[in-house]
Amino acid sequence: MRIDRLSHAILFCGEEGSGALPLALSLAQYLHCTNKNTVDQTPCGICPACAKTTKLIHPDIHFAVPVNKPKGMTGSRPPVTDDFIELWREACLNNPGLTEQDWYNMLDIENKQGTISVAEAEAMLRKLQFKPFESSVKVMIIWLPERMNLPAGNKLLKILEEPPAGTYFFLVSEHPYLLLPTIRSRCMNIPVPPGHLKAPDKESIRDIEELLDLCLAGKASLVLDWAEDMAVRSREYQKNFVNQSLRLLREYFMISLDLPDQVRLDREQQIVATPRIAHMNSDFFPKAYEQLNAIPEQIERNVNARPLFCSLAFFFFVSLQK
Ligand SMILES: [Zn+2]
CATH class of the missing domain: 1.20.272 (Zinc Finger, Delta Prime; domain 3)
Structure with a gap:
């Protein structure tokens, strides 16, 4: 894949268990890899960037995922992904086919659904205003963007219209028809067929x-x-x-x-x-x-x-x- 031709916003669409998230992660790994094989388009798997990416600790990969307040969490501030980042890494690493329900069970939010809130969209903006730490690019992975509420969706749309330099947005969606059409049309769509991982x-x-x-x-x-x-x-x-x-x-x-x-x-x-x-x-x-x-x-x-x-x-x- 020629990186200079890669769209800065990609929407990976695949039903639950399709492997859309692992696919987005492997593309992020390829982007960050310092020793990539450009002929067969694979990351090397052993450079420090690959090692960090596979552990989901590369400082230039950011995540936004639906969250909610777990039992016992107090305070009026709305929770954001970074409050649960360790848990998220564990969830992703132990279970590449992670489902929305698996994630909510881990968050321990009982029967509530997660949301990607305006606070999350603002956190996203804050993180992306900096230069990349170690790589030449930054990757923001938004898992289940359909869980964004309308104000958060509008904020994201603004970011996608004028993306910060050197930033890629990977949206990994199971229900893309729930996204704002204006967001969908800003993204390059990559359908991930079911069974990609199975x-x-x-x-x-x-x-x-x-x-x-x-x-x-x-x-x-x-x-x-x-x-x-x-x-x-x-x-x-x-x-x-x-x-x-x-x-x-x-x-x-x-x-x-x-x-x-x-x-x-x-x-x-x-x-x-x-x-x-x-x-x-x-x-x-x-x-x-x-x-x-x-x-x-x-x-x-x-x-x-x-x-x-x-x-x-x-x-x-x-x-x-x-
Ligand atoms: Zn590598």
């Missing part, structure tokens, strides 16, 4: 299920083969595997704690889960999270993936023997 996710879930079943069957040599296969996959694939594994184990943990309300697996997935969970004691889950959580950072640091996945597979193998 195929690799399914593959990653199969990978972790296969690992669990090989461990339960006591097939040590096949477990090692599994690790060898995983070690030669791309970094993105490996990170996605880690994310999906964390998600699946979270579900298993909820089942093991007998909290069926918290479980988001369908019936078929729950049936195949039962014999696996029978081998997972309460120690297993925190240790497995720790092992998995350590992997993405090491992948980013370009650590040799072979010992990494061998040790992960060995941990599962030992933990699941009874």
Whole structure:
């Protein structure tokens, strides 16, 4: 992608779970990457800018997302994204397919909906008046811009009409028809088809299920083969595997704690889960999270993936023997 031809305002439209947010984030990563591959148009994945972007801590990526006052938050000031930025990073990183409801559950706002308020639009303006800190450009990601109220929408429209220099706006919308038509027409529209994220996710879930079943069957040599296969996959694939594994184990943990309300697996997935969970004691889950959580950072640091996945597979193998 020729950056000089990229529109300064892009509207990524995709239904829930379409992967529109990860797509916007990967474009932001590409813009900031200091060692990008301009032939196949990919970020390098290992420069300091990429490392910061993948952790969502790059100082030139800003977020505006719908928020509301959680239980127990006092004061008359309307809440803005920055009040919850740590939580937002955690939500995004742990769950690339984050839904609006997932986010509200994390905010703990009960049955209220989030809003992107005028206070948020003003905060946006304040942040964007500065030069970029580390990159040559700034990226403002607005997740679910349809949650902007009218005054906030009008403020954003003014910003889009006269965008601050070197600033890109990525609007990630599930219901673009709810946006002001004047905002929509200011943006380059990129439809993100459903399933953009789903195929690799399914593959990653199969990978972790296969690992669990090989461990339960006591097939040590096949477990090692599994690790060898995983070690030669791309970094993105490996990170996605880690994310999906964390998600699946979270579900298993909820089942093991007998909290069926918290479980988001369908019936078929729950049936195949039962014999696996029978081998997972309460120690297993925190240790497995720790092992998995350590992997993405090491992948980013370009650590040799072979010992990494061998040790992960060995941990599962030992933990699941009874
Ligand atoms: Zn890079």
